[in-house]
Amino acid sequence: MTADAIHSPGTAIRREWQRFTPRQRLMRYAFYLLAVAALVQSLRSIDIIPEFLEDAPAQVVDLFARMWPIDWAYYPKTVHAALIETIHIATLGTILALALATPVGLMAAVNITPWPALRLLAKFILVSSRSVNSLVWALLFVAVFGPGALAGTLAIAFRSVGFVGKLLAEALEEAHKGPIEALTATGAPWSSIVLKGYWPQVQPSFWSIALFRWDINIRESAVLGLVGAGGIGTALDDALNLLYWDQVALTLLTIFAVVIAAEIIVTVIRSRVL
Amino acid sequence: MSDTAPAGAAPAPRRRDPFPANWPARIGWIALAAYTVYAASLFQLTWTRFVEGLDNGARFIARMLPPYLGKWDLLWRGLSESLEIAIIATVIGVATAMPIGLLAARNLMPNWVTWPARGLIALCRSFHPVIVAILFVKAVGFGALAGIMALIVASIGFIAKLFAEAIEEISLKQVEAVRATGAGFANVLIMAVQPQVLARFIGFSTYQLDSNLRNSTMVGIVGGGGIGATLFTAFQRFDYDFVLTILIAIITLIMIGEVLSGWIRRTFQ
Known part of the structure; x- marks a missing residue:
């Protein structure tokens, strides 16, 4: 036909x-x-109340009027320490996530772990880490360890494990077989194959993933304080609850500045080093 | 076999160490370890506190089990509102992000157009959706509308950036070919640009739907509607068994969303 x-x-x-x-x-x-x-x-x-929409322009004008002038005195008093804490939470959380994600990533890579059951377990860990929002992780850790930066750090770490582990497993699976086979042929033990065969190959993507996640974590750690997990979000929450909008404006400005600075740092490091 | 090796071979010359020590890398690792110890000491991360926390954690988990199944009505209302927020925000956000992304593409637009567009995208990207939701709660009051608007802002920041990058990566040959036929700007967009970016664009949009679904379960913490308010209230009332039910429901919803968006991506590949 x-x-x-x-x-x-x-x-x-x-x-x-x-x-x-x-x-x-x-x-x-x-x-x-x-x-x-x-x-x-x-x-x-969807449940939308039209009366609220009508006075929205007036509310926005009111919002900016209350935000101005910005309360600069709030920065040395509270925001600076909270900002430093946020940066520590993001950085320490990222380091912890890298440490936790490396074994899980090795377990999830098909060319390293030949046992399907172990791979499935790794996949399960990665998926459950990613499907719980960092704010929920923070709520859980606040309930366990009490309010403070420790809960925030653990929340950032547990949230990042899924992301880092998944990308690390993908990088490992893309590694060339040549050096691995050469090392296997010399009778090298498993640890040497991983350290001298896989690590040099995945090292650039490993640091690139770490930088990328650090950038995201700076943003995320800025809100953790809303649920009591420390950082600049605590300063924001206090100012919001007291309706000091001039202090809210200052905190938002600080968050904006640190997020932009983190993005610039990551871009510079990536173009210079990686 | 080993007999074939030459018997009187000269003593091998001193061989180069195949894996020489990399001192800058070692110093870097030491610095990283030193920072970790320093930062951990700042947060009073001690062994006793950790053990105490494990104790607390065990009690916490014991109080979560079994999940409380009594408030179906509350759970269902929160979940469906979260889902509605995510869908509406994704549709409006993607529709708004398309022209902004186009304006930010440097290979199709002049510099004086791309810079303001890129600034707007950077502004939308730099705040977490929950922070944006706080501002919208003040502007339009408590409820789903604030959540929708916050997620629209987040969608614009993400989609417009990736869309601009996708347009910048297209092959200009097809654009030139269509231009050579005398086509106007709109026809160039429809016939030369759209076919090259549609599949990736659908991919970004489904990813954004996933992301909005995750965040729509969170904006409720600051009054933006959805299941987040129910979750936060349950936490504050120490109803940990209901918290577990809500968490399981949220994870199920997100998993279903991921399966669905995977199907959409395969359909449009």
């Missing part, structure tokens, strides 16, 4: 080319339908 269609010139000209198979098209239409249905259903049942 199709062979005929191609060979007889009359029908070949009318042949219509389509980019996708019918199944692909059906799946796409199913997606469009699902997306529209989900949006319509959400818009219909």
